[in-house]
Amino acid sequence: MNFSTVAKVAAGAIVAAEVVAGLADSSDDLLRPPGAGDEKDFLSKCIKCGRCIEACPYQALYAQTGAFGAGIGAPTLNVRNQACRMCEDMPCIPVCPTGALEKLETRNDIRMGLAVIDREHCIAIKGMRCEVCYRACPLIDRAITLDKRVRDNDYIHTVFEPIIDVDACTGCGLCVERCVVTDPCVPIKIVRDREDAIRQIEEEQAKEISSAYGASEGKWAPAGSY
Numbered sequence: 689m690n691f692s693t694v695a696k697v698a699a700g701a702i703v704a705a706e707v708v709a710g711l712a713d714s715s716d717d718l719l720r721p722p723g724a725g726d727e728k729d730f731l732s733k734c735i736k737c738g739r740c741i742e743a744c745p746y747q748a749l750y751a752q753t754g755a756f757g758a759g760i761g762a763p764t765l766n767v768r769n770q771a772c773r774m775c776e777d778m779p780c781i782p783v784c785p786t787g788a789l790e791k792l793e794t795r796n797d798i799r800m801g802l803a804v805i806d807r808e809h810c811i812a813i814k815g816m817r818c819e820v821c822y823r824a825c826p827l828i829d830r831a832i833t834l835d836k837r838v839r840d841n842d843y844i845h846t847v848f849e850p851i852i853d854v855d856a857c858t859g860c861g862l863c864v865e866r867c868v869v870t871d872p873c874v875p876i877k878i879v880r881d882r883e884d885a886i887r888q889i890e891e892e893q894a895k896e897i898s899s900a901y902g903a904s905e906g907k908w909a910p911a912g913s914y
Contacts, residue, residue, distance in 0.1 A: 717880055719765040719861065721749055722772065722798040723781045723789030727759075727880075733788035736761030740780035740789060746773050749780065765800075767861025767878055774798055774826055774860050796827070801859030801878040802885035803832070803852045807892045809875035811868075813849050814897075815839045821850050821863035821876055831857040854886055 721740050724730045740763050741749040748770040749763045763780075765772060774795040781789045792798060803821075812818040825832040835849040850863075859878045867874050879885035 718752065718759065719767060719800050719859065719878055719880055721763050721765070721780045721789055722774070722778050722795070722800060723784070723792055724800075725790060730788050731758050731762060733786045734762050735786055735788075737785065738763075739783040739785065743779040743783045745775065745779065746770060748772050765861065767864045768874060769865070771861035771865040772798075772800065773862075774858060795858070796856075798858040798860065799882075800861070801880040802854055802857050802882060802889070803859065803861075803863055804877055804879050804885055804888045805850060805852065805892060806873065806875040806877075807849075807895055807897045809869060809873055810850070811875075813847060815842070815845055815847055817846075817848060818868065819848055819850075820866050820868055822848075824862045824866035826860065826862060827856055827858065832863065852889060854882075854889065 720727070720730055721744075736751070738751065738761075741751060748765055748767075750766070752759045752762045752764045754760050776795060778792060778795065778798075781791055805821075807813050810818075819834065822828065822832045822834055831853055833851050833853065835847075835851050837847050837849070839845050839847050859880070861878050864874060864876050864878060867876050869875050879888060
């Protein structure tokens with residue numbers, strides 16, 4: 689093998705490594721089981737043995753799939769399909785043989801991510817009575833509270849806006865699983881990176897969201913507009 693061939697092979701290996709690294713980085717937005725810390729630290733310890741997946745009584749965990757990448761086979765969740773139930777004994781943690789899932793004192797200590805509400809598509813903020821995410825939250829009146837106020841230009845109807853407490857939210861995803869809205873999107877998601885989640889929450893709260901719906905489209909509108 690001449691020098692040119694060796695150089696080409698080495699260059700190809702570098703490109704492949706960069707692609708793999710890129711895919712590994714893109715897994716930062718995937719949700720991991722309770723007790724998982726920083727993504728890189730978690731993946732450095734997780735041996736993809738599947739014991740936590742087997743231990744989950746609600747079958748909420750599944751092995752990450754994909755063509756290749758550092759996270760392939762690692763436990764993850766799709767909370768829209770099946771959220772974490774935050775079991776009192778957290779059976780997924782003690783079966784981990786490597787410490788990739790760190791022991792937690794209580795389920796209140798779980799920090800899988802933070803819920804972020806897309807206020808533009810949340811029907812409660814639009815003026816329709818909906819408390820589904822609030823009622824589904826296992827830490828009701830702590831992780832999610834309701835901001836009750838009258839609608840803009842309508843002093844008869846009340847808005848029940850769900851508010852996320854970033855200090856109490858565990859990121860379990862039950863609010864996402866139970867949300868009744870699907871079109872054009874599910875207006876609530878779990879963001880794993882805390883700083884990014886807080887930034888998104890602040891951006892959402894800064895938006896001016898109209899509670900008015902076009903009466904001509906057969907939707908809600910402020911009192912007196914019909």
